Amino acid sequence: MRVKIKRYTTEPEVKEAVLEYEVDVRDATLLELLNEIKTKQDSSLSYASGCRSGVCGSCSVRVNGKEVLACGYKVQEGDLVEPLKNVPLIRDLVVEMDKALAFNQKAKAWQNSIHGTATVTQEDEKRNEVQSDCILCGSCYSACPVYAVNEEFLGPFTLTRVWRYVTDIREEGSASKIDTVQTNGIWDCTLCNECTIVCPQGISSKADVEKLRSKSAMLGYSDPSFGSFGGGFGFDGSPSF
């Protein structure tokens, strides 16, 4: 089987190339193929991997432009394998996730109130069951087109995680959680649904953003891009209407 892999190195100087590999595997996952190349053909190929079973989120890459987990994708003849987008590239298929993950912190994606007194019913638990399946593989982050225009966008997995805590019956401060996603958050999303399409866990961040928007509206927040229609100031600072 022949596959093409996009390589990138900074040593001794920055170099980029698409290399083709002929590998003797059949009915294999992409991760198995990468392991085969690494151990038998080219030990310098760099990629991340962990559990081999789709729960650690290490091995997300793009195949023919679409984000997949290498361990969950059956590799096909002629596939082009590339690293994730919107994140700094370190080497070959390895990207740096620190900044992307820091958005979870920025958005305060955790439970504020810790009392342990709330009763959680089956119904309560189902409300954020899917959202709490997130493995932080970064596929949605890579597929999101908003980063082309706004590097500070909180991003799909972070907003899903905020929704996961907002909907948690144990969270008493869900209003304050809503506050953190107003800037560079829910209103910057274009609802294009690319994140939903690539999520290996069947999560729809787009749907979560929509739910965060209606919750925000109920709490009196509104889409800032519509703000100027109802009064306020124009671009030059002069009052409109």
Next chain:
Amino acid sequence: MKTDVLVIGAGGAGLVAALSAHEAGAKVTVITKDYPTRSQTTMAQGGINAAFGNVGEDSVEAHIQNTLKSAHGLANEEAVRLLCESAPEAVTWLDSIGVCFSRTKDAKIAQRTLGGASAPRACYAQDYTGLKILHTLYDRCLECAVSDSEEVPSGHGIEILNERYLLNIITNFSDYDKSYACGATVLNIRTGEVETYESGSVIIATGGYSRVFHKHSTNAVGSTGDGIAAAIRAGARLSDMEFIQFHPTALKNSSILISESARGAGGYLLNSKGERFTNELAPRDEVARAIHEEIEKGEEVFLDIRHLGEAFIDEELPQERKLAKLYENVDPVYELIPVKPVAHYTMGGIEVDKNSRTKVKGLYAAGECANHKVHGANRLGGNSLLELVVFGKQAGENAAAYAKIFDKVITSEQQTVSANNFIRGVKYFTNQIDFYQKREFMGNIFYNNVGISRDDMGLKAVLGAVRQMQKELPFMGPKDKSKVYNTNLVEFIEFGNMVELSEIILVCAISRNESRGAHFRSDIPKQNDTAYKAHTITWKEDSVLCADFME
């Protein structure tokens, strides 16, 4: 860089330790060779034990007795009592910080039966228990993070540094020639540079060593025992390293885990003739041996969950269905799943006392890398997630208290120089022998001779091969000489650690001339309490491996 408590490893045990050290007022730095949410903990599916009795009658005493029985006389009853008595509080705490446990109809945490348990005791979150616990712990750590946070005064938060690979624990000596741990040398995988971290105390939470079995293991590729190898090099003692649990049901071709909850829910084990041949809910060592015997007879072994129905499988075992389809091309709703037992959990590890302290002052350990003597010769399903909460907390508190009164001088220059020399030197190894081949070979001979069934001759043959490999290491080495993100280099150092641990596993297994729990000797199939109801302790003196049995 100086911190109060340095935590090495960011799986469940590492993060719980970090949180509790932080709570105790310490400045905490966590280093991990991956990212926290990529740790082995995320793979735990079955559940976490706590005798709530939410689903059927249960008691803490029953939990204690089940754990002791499964441990085959090698557990410390005091430690087991602490573990089981703390369990309800531990799970309640997880629930309070937001872990999305599955629920019963009357709004209690749902529980299911795992092997060796007398009641449905394992609290779970579908088959994503470890994933949901780990991610919730990670979210909590972010709240306590150092940077960009107004609530936490600077210098008192938790700092997590990703893609830092442990090289060695830094030890200094005090007046009476007693060593104390005060930091670690680390390879920054991203830059290829050696970094030195100084700290008042060090907690090792680096996980187990099941990857010694290479492809015959359910574990993530990172379970290479780095922290355990570093601990014995730093002067700590290891115990019971020969006890390695084989999970009865991994997918036959890929060694991917099919959770015990599949059997807990009523799944059958069948041979090629379609006959059941064992009690599916016996402890793991017994079930694994029964499957092994069938395979030795030439049978194939299958897990049958078809009768549980599609709705149940999709609700309770969604991962299993997905993975069986992907790796074996079978749909468990309609077809049998081909399985085999593979290495899953390592009971042995860094010897710690009842305060999670190792033999080296200031050095603590928790989680799978540590041996708190609660699992003995065979761990019960659902007790490892529990262990990492209970002992992670203990290690964090104690390491923080110790760091608070730590007033010694830290000298790390010399160990930084030797770490640099090591990284430089390894790249000059001659590369006449391919270590990837050797790694695979070691996995195979371990699976066949140091696996479910062992005997003196086989063990000694493998020991010979491992000692040969130790000599050959300088002829191996990484082919890739670059600095930035050199996984070839990291994998070679991991292999070096595994070779170091392999010798220890074998020496222990050869010394233990009896069968007990996961250590089954086909040449001596009986348990011998007179001679061997003791822990196999190993340590190094001037780099020479020493071993003895101790109470």
